[in-house]
Amino acid sequence: MIRGRAEKSFQLLSSYLYMLKLKNPGTIVEIENDSESRFKYLFMEIGSCLAGFRSQMQPVIAVDACFLKGKYFGSLFVATCKDGNNNVYPIAWGVGDSENDASWEWFFTNLRSAIGHEIPDLVFVSDRHKSNSKAVLTVFPNALHVHYIYHIGQNVKGKFKHENVHALFYKAAKAYPESEFHELFNDLERYDPAVSTYLREASFSRWVRAYSDGKRFDIMTTNIAECLNTTLADARKFSIQCLMEYIRNMLQQWFYERRGHASKMARHLTSWAEGQIAKRFALSQYWLSEPIDMYRFNVKDGNSGGIVDLKAKTCTCRVFDFDKLSCGHALAAARSRNIDLYTLSSAYYQTEALLCAYVDPIMPVGSQADWIVPNERASVNLLPPATRRPCGRRKTCRIPSAGEGEEEGKMWSLWSNWPQSPNLLKSNKSG
Incomplete structure (x- = not known):
């Protein structure tokens, strides 16, 4: 009124x-x-x-x-x-x-x-x-x-009942290097070849970070x-x-x-970007940086390490490439040359x-x-x-969209037609 x-x-x-x-x-x-x-x-x-x-x-x-x-x-x-x-x-x-x-x-x-x-x-x-x-x-x-990746992940969870498949899918989707992705994807394939068939049909370039060329930043x-x-x-x-x-x-x-x-x-950078840099800086504090030439460095972190190009702003770990924020390897390399760490990050993260x-x-x-x-x-x-x-009580829950798993769809169908109290609706609003 x-x-x-x-x-x-x-x-x-x-x-x-x-x-x-x-x-x-x-x-x-x-x-x-x-x-x-x-x-x-x-x-x-x-x-x-x-x-x-x-x-x-x-x-x-x-x-x-x-x-x-x-x-x-x-x-x-x-x-x-x-x-x-x-x-x-x-x-x-x-x-x-x-x-x-x-x-x-x-x-x-x-x-x-x-x-x-x-x-x-x-x-x-x-x-x-x-x-x-x-x-x-x-x-x-x-x-x-x-x-x-959420809907694809829900479909994987609903269609393939293996306990570890869902978690492996998310790790594979968010992996930075292609080698890490394929290692995780092979693990998925060993659980059930049908899983890999389904995910291949979804096209790697559409949901895999390692195949996105870094254009989508960290938005998965x-x-x-x-x-x-x-x-x-x-x-x-x-x-x-x-x-x-x-x-x-x-x-x-x-x-x-x-x-x-x-x-x-x-x-120089926003508070969120500063926080990310601080975490990576602390992690890379004792990594060894070996110069290759003026801009490239081989950084040893105790594992696979990374080869950094400070001019091109790339690293073989690919975190630098995708996030457009300095990875730990880039920070270690910059520190060895007394280069301002904040100049390496994208202008999108600047406070200005x-x-x-x-x-x-x-x-x-x-x-x-x-x-x-x-x-x-x-x-x-x-x-x-x-x-x-039409007249009557209006539904307040959505109908599952195309591409969601059958089990999830059944749950949404039951939920949307279940008589609910106002308090219950309020507590479940985020769903």
Whole structure:
């Protein structure tokens, strides 16, 4: 009652988005309706987020979608990345009728118009949803598209009942050198040849870190997108205009808090990156570094060691290559030459880059009574979608997506139809 009727929210949407663009320069919004003026799609990218991504972020975008819980059916789409302090950095949002070919392609088309399609080494990380994969290939044909490992791991766990297979799969997926991956993969194959057959069909280049050429950094899952879905678990019950305002207000708070946090960082690198470097530095403190030439070193760590090239910023352990942060071998080599350790890491991890990412505040749209909207916008009569929910208690748990294991699917089916108390739902929200 406080937030108004869902139908009224659709009529306010055009005016709200106009004010959002007015208060936040650079913001991109698009609405599409059908021939009967019923809502079909929405795309929203706030200018501050867009500017930060274009200039300061790793070009690795995790995409995901989750269902809306309001009066009308729909799905919320999100594209997000990580900042240099390992925080979630949302880029764009969308609303469509469901996760189908048309909705995903419309979302990606608008995303391409906003961020551009000539971004070097652009990577998309997603689940194995067929519509998602098809849309990436159509709209971003030159981008690398990889899958996150959770769903594949759940399928391995459900299909193959060997006790150690699941843990071995994750070790193999996250291995840095190809030699280590193949050693672990051979162990999987010894448990059951069917396991290796299934994983080969999933394509190594899509889920194995060692075959990713280092373009995906350390992002092996879509957790950065899925945690947004959890954060918005209650807000997804709101009507569409209230949901967009909730998201804007959430980002306003995040930008303020993170800008303040970044301004207190006194080091060259972000606090998260500093922590990673400190751990590796302590581990490599007594490793022996033997120079090969001016830039290359053979570092002995008591095991396989690593050959470091400080100029190319590579190491045979491949941690330096993939994380874009100095590995222990690189730190040992740099220390032997009195080279500043922080100059070896990617610019994405610098404190200055983090400050620049949050330098532009996200402004509120103000009270509706104070909106000054052109008549052509204010008079837009946008109707709600034709597909509304039936009467009765609404389901609050998702339907398992394609690619999840049969056992997991059965569990989700039972859970989503089980009569639950509000307290039980609240305690299991993170699931």
